[in-house]
Amino acid sequence: MPDTISLRKNFEFKIVYNKGRSLANKHLIMYIMKNNLDKNRLGISVSKKIGNSVMRNRVKRVIRESYRLIEQDIKKGYDIIFIARTSITGIKFNEASGSVKHLTRLHKLIGCPHD
Numbered sequence: 001m002p003d004t005i006s007l008r009k010n011f012e013f014k015i016v017y018n019k020g021r022s023l024a025n026k027h028l029i030m031y032i033m034k035n036n037l038d039k040n041r042l043g044i045s046v047s048k049k050i051g052n053s054v055m056r057n058r059v060k061r062v063i064r065e066s067y068r069l070i071e072q073d074i075k076k077g078y079d080i081i082f083i084a085r086t087s088i089t090g091i092k093f094n095e096a097s098g099s100v101k102h103l104t105r106l107h108k109l110i111g112c113p114h115d
Contacts, residue, residue, distance in 0.1 A: 004071055007043030007079060016043070016079045023106045027096060028063070029083040030103040040074060042067060043081040051089055059084050059096075066097035073110045080109075 007013060020033030035041060044063050046056040063082050067074075082103075088096060104110050 003076060004040045004042050004067070007041045007081065012041075012079070013043055013045070013081060016081050020079065020081070021107070023103055024085075025099050025102050025106075027085055027088040027091065027099040028103055029085065030107060031079075031081040031083070032107050032109065033079045034077055035079045036077065038076055040071075040076055041079045043079070044084075045081060046084045047086075049086050050084055055089060059088055062093055062096045063100060066093075066100040069097065070101060070104065070110060074104060075109050078109065 007016070016031050016033045020031040022029055022031045024030070042064070044060050046059050048056070050056050050059060063084065067080075067082075082100070088099075101110075
C-alpha cells in the first residue's frame with residue numbers, strides 16, 4: 001500500500017503555498033510542509049502555459065512516476081507539491097526524474113547517495 005496520498009482540494013494547495021517552504025531548479029518548483037500524519041501527501045500542478053492537455057498529463061505522469069520510484073526513501077509526514085515550469089516540455093524521463101531527486105535532496109527529505 002502506498003505511503004503517499006494525493007492533495008486534491010484547492011484549499012489544501014493554498015495552505016502549503018502559504019505556510020510551506022519552497023525551492024526550485026530549472027524544471028520544477030517544490031513546496032513542502034509538515035502535515036503531522038504518518039503519510040506524505042503529493043500534489044502536482046501543471047499550468048496551461050505548458051501545452052495542450054496531452055502534454056500536461058504526460059508531465060504529471062512523469063513527475064508522479066519519478067516520485068514513486070524514490071518514495072520509499074523519502075521521509076514521512078509532509079505535504080509535497082511539485083509545480084512544473086515551462087522548461088519541462090519535451091525533456092526525457094531521466095532528466096525530469098533527476099529534477100525530482102535534486103529537489104527532494106535540497107529539502108533534505110532524502111539523503112545524498114554518498115552520505
